Amino acid sequence: MSKLFAPKESTVEKSCCDLARALGWKVRKFTSPRRRGACDDFFLKDGRHVFIEFKRFGKLPTELQWD
Numbered sequence: 001m002s003k004l005f006a007p008k009e010s011t012v013e014k015s016c017c018d019l020a021r022a023l024g025w026k027v028r029k030f031t032s033p034r035r036r037g038a039c040d041d042f043f044l045k046d047g048r049h050v051f052i053e054f055k056r057f058g059k060l061p062t063e064l065q066w067d
Contacts, residue, residue, distance in 0.1 A: 006057035013040060013054040037064025 017027045025045040032038040039051040053065050
């Protein structure tokens with residue numbers, strides 16, 4: 001995919017969250033006042049939890065986001 005046509009991070013995040021909700025996942029925006037670089041959202045379903053850091057195509061997480 002060309003960088004020219006890569007969707008913005010917010011577009012990717014919204015699409016993923018909408019799909020997860022349609023599949024029965026609870027989706028919450030994750031914020032941490034004391035931790036910069038925290039993941040964007042977390043997803044809960046049937047005792048499982050998934051934390052996701054969304055990135056635009058071709059971008060990598062910052063060093064803080066790797067932890």
